[in-house]
Amino acid sequence: MTPADTxxxxxxxxxxxxxxxxxxxxAMSIGVAAVVVLTALGDxxxxxxxxxxxxxxxxxxxxxxxxxxxxxxxxxxLFTSTPRDLTVRDAAALLRAPDVQRITPLTLGNSEIAYGxxxxxxxxxxxxADYLGxxxxxxxxxxxxxxxxxxxxxxxxxxxxxxxxxxxxxxxxVGRMIRIGDRRLRVIGVLEKSGQGLxxxxxxxxxxxxxxxxxxxxxxTLFRVMVEARSRDALASAxxxxxxxxxxxxxxxxDITVITQDAVLGTFDRILGALTFAVAxxxxxxxxxxxxxxxxxxxxxxxxxxxxxxxxxxxxxxxRNIRLAFLAEAALLSLAGALAGLxxxxxxxxxxxxxxxxxxxxxxxxxxxxxLGTAIVTGVLFGVMPARRAARLDPVQALAKR
Amino acid sequence: MAQIELSDxxxxxxxxxxxxxxxxxxxxxxEAGEYVAVMGPSGSGKSTLLNLLxxxxxxxxxxxxxxxxDVTTLTADEQAEVRRNRIGFVFQSxxxxxxxxxxxxxxxPLMLAGVPLAERAPRVAEALKNFGLDTRADxxxxxxxxxxxQRVAIARATIMRPAMIxxxxxxxxxxxxxxxxxxxxxxSLNASGVTLIVVTHDPVMxxxxxxxxxxxxxxLVADLRADAASTP
Ligand SMILES: Nc1ncnc2c1ncn2[C@@H]1O[C@H](COP(=O)(O)OP(=O)(O)OP(=O)(O)O)[C@@H](O)[C@H]1O
Ligand SMILES: [Mg+2]
Numbered sequence: 001m002t003p004a005d006t007x008x009x010x011x012x013x014x015x016x017x018x019x020x021x022x023x024x025x026x027a028m029s030i031g032v033a034a035v036v037v038l039t040a041l042g043d044x045x046x047x048x049x050x051x052x053x054x055x056x057x058x059x060x061x062x063x064x065x066x067x068x069x070x071x072x073x074x075x076x077x078l079f080t081s082t083p084r085d086l087t088v089r090d091a092a093a094l095l096r097a098p099d100v101q102r103i104t105p106l107t108l109g110n111s112e113i114a115y116g117x118x119x120x121x122x123x124x125x126x127x128x129a130d131y132l133g134x135x136x137x138x139x140x141x142x143x144x145x146x147x148x149x150x151x152x153x154x155x156x157x158x159x160x161x162x163x164x165x166x167x168x169x170x171x172x173x174v175g176r177m178i179r180i181g182d183r184r185l186r187v188i189g190v191l192e193k194s195g196q197g198l199x200x201x202x203x204x205x206x207x208x209x210x211x212x213x214x215x216x217x218x219x220x221t222l223f224r225v226m227v228e229a230r231s232r233d234a235l236a237s238a239x240x241x242x243x244x245x246x247x248x249x250x251x252x253x254x255d256i257t258v259i260t261q262d263a264v265l266g267t268f269d270r271i272l273g274a275l276t277f278a279v280a281x282x283x284x285x286x287x288x289x290x291x292x293x294x295x296x297x298x299x300x301x302x303x304x305x306x307x308x309x310x311x312x313x314x315x316x317x318x319x320r321n322i323r324l325a326f327l328a329e330a331a332l333l334s335l336a337g338a339l340a341g342l343x344x345x346x347x348x349x350x351x352x353x354x355x356x357x358x359x360x361x362x363x364x365x366x367x368x369x370x371x372l373g374t375a376i377v378t379g380v381l382f383g384v385m386p387a388r389r390a391a392r393l394d395p396v397q398a399l400a401k402r
Numbered sequence: 403m404a405q406i407e408l409s410d411x412x413x414x415x416x417x418x419x420x421x422x423x424x425x426x427x428x429x430x431x432x433e434a435g436e437y438v439a440v441m442g443p444s445g446s447g448k449s450t451l452l453n454l455l456x457x458x459x460x461x462x463x464x465x466x467x468x469x470x471x472d473v474t475t476l477t478a479d480e481q482a483e484v485r486r487n488r489i490g491f492v493f494q495s496x497x498x499x500x501x502x503x504x505x506x507x508x509x510x511p512l513m514l515a516g517v518p519l520a521e522r523a524p525r526v527a528e529a530l531k532n533f534g535l536d537t538r539a540d541x542x543x544x545x546x547x548x549x550x551x552q553r554v555a556i557a558r559a560t561i562m563r564p565a566m567i568x569x570x571x572x573x574x575x576x577x578x579x580x581x582x583x584x585x586x587x588x589x590s591l592n593a594s595g596v597t598l599i600v601v602t603h604d605p606v607m608x609x610x611x612x613x614x615x616x617x618x619x620x621x622l623v624a625d626l627r628a629d630a631a632s633t634p
Binding site: 001002004005009012013016017307308310311312313314315316317318319320321395396399 | 518
């Protein structure tokens with residue numbers, strides 16, 4: 001029997017029992033589709049987070065007060081008491097590092113903003129002129145914060161786009177006086193709408209000079225300092241210089257944490273990658289179940305076709321001929337199921353992308369190949385037992401079966 | 403040297419503690435081209451004998467020489483090869499593959515023998531024509547009459563040009579007229595030189611054979627030649 005004949009014979013056998021074949025293809029396809037859709041979801045989430053972080057700019061270093069939130073317990077932390085403030089002076093000192101391009105300090109607080117009769121809660125961000133460039137935001141109207149001494153508390157404010165709409169409606173905002181807490185500030189600009197973003201939404205924000213915000217909230221410490229290195233390659237050396245400067249400013253003790261974009265990204269990448277993998281593993285269990293179904297269906301097929309197997313033996317088929325024919329049938333059914341599942345899964349992923357446009361829900365290549373591979377391998381593996389049983393049938397008894 | 407030589411064949415079935423001697427001390431020789439009817443009461447071992455002759459079953463004792471070669475000691479694959487090339491089977495219940503067309507059923511032995519597709523088509527077409535089935539080539543078994551089904555089965559049994567045809571009650575499921583057609587067909591094949599061994603309950607069909615082997619309780623009790631049988 002030539003391989004082509006074996007395949008043709010198996011195909012005829014598969015199509016000869018349409019209901020059985022359809023059920024098996026369905027079971028297999030659901031398993032594969034589950035792998036494809038779930039990994040698309042997991043990998044989509046991973047890519048979404050990675051993209052959002054990349055949008056922050058890739059040569060960014062973030063300095064936060066306190067020792068190592070992420071790095072676990074270091075020896076130093078055993079001797080440290082409460083961390084010292086991270087001040088505006090600290091931030092300004094970082095500009096001395098040769099590989100640092102620009103810096104911007106960040107202070108955050110909640111307050112009330114009022115214009116005319118309108119009053120609402122607002123998140124106040126205290127920062128400096130370079131914030132705009134470092135984050136890559138653009139102005140819709142007016143100008144951003146003036147370039148001035150970091151310790152000067154000018155009474156100016158820049159509004160987020162949504163905030164402007166809510167406070168001013170169709171009135172022009174630039175040049176008007178608003179009140180935040182008990183301070184009166186002049187609106188000098190409006191940020192362009194940025195849409196959603198990871199962390200804070202600038203559309204709802206009011207931006208003021210860092211010293212203004214610190215006075216408003218009566219604090220000395222900064223929430224964060226964003227440091228931009230001269231280039232991506234200078235990132236590591238810039239990080240070292242930042243740490244050195246901070247250490248000398250704090251009598252040799254480093255009670256701040258310096259993280260880079262890459263480290264954060266890497267962590268998220270790993271966590272979400274592992275999640276995707278786990279989800280794929282769970283989906284693969286449904287494939288194993290489908291494999292067992294393949295085995296049962298093929299065993300039933302062997303019983304149903306016992307007389308046929310006896311006949312083939314009488315006509316001179318060897319055990320090998322019969323084994324291969326049944327194996328080929330199991331493989332074909334699995335393959336058909338896998339392909340149908342692939343189509344179904346891509347359809348599902350497409351549906352996900354329609355429903356959640358921000359989520360790049362594309363199944364990763366490895367998941368597609370792994371899903372297809374597992375389907376075919378389980379199909380064939382679970383097809384071996386029924387095929388062997390068929391090949392071992394006694395021809396006389398098989399022929400006697402009706 | 404006869405085509406088929408059986409000597410002291412024993413076939414014992416074990417059913418729990420009891421043993422059934424389906425064949426006992428069967429010794430017989432059949433020449434190429436003979437027309438033999440195997441007859442006897444139900445349970446006398448006719449089918450068991452035919453299965454042994456067709457290498458579907460192995461004896462518990464004795465030897466079977468086919469065309470001078472001891473075939474009882476062959477491996478399963480070697481026996482399959484002998485079946486493929488030398489033996490054609492015809493069954494009472496036709497044994498056609500229900501999902502395959504008449505032409506595809508007839509082509510099965512060629513497919514198992516690895517004959518290329520291009521070579522198969524003309525041989526199957528010729529067989530269909532010879533057996534009066536040209537217009538039924540693409541019909542499935544359930545679209546054929548009993549007589550047509552048995553003709554498909556006979557066409558399948560002869561497509562490899564075997565040395566012998568083994569038929570176990572080939573007319574058992576057919577009405578009288580169709581049964582006679584099928585008998586005539588088998589006899590015409592025998593006339594062209596193929597050894598024909600038929601198991602039958604039908605005394606008419608048995609009477610047409612030139613040689614009759616009478617069985618009883620697993621033993622060969624009479625070996626009647628046509629010339630002897632026709633003289634009262
Ligand atoms: N697989 C088997 N297991 C046990 N006993 C068997 C088996 N096959 C046949 N026999 C027994 O062997 C004996 C001969 O059976 P066989 O089928 O050869 O009879 P037969 O002459 O063909 O009968 P019939 O005319 O009814 O077809 C019977 O007693 C039967 O019960
Ligand atoms: Mg019988």
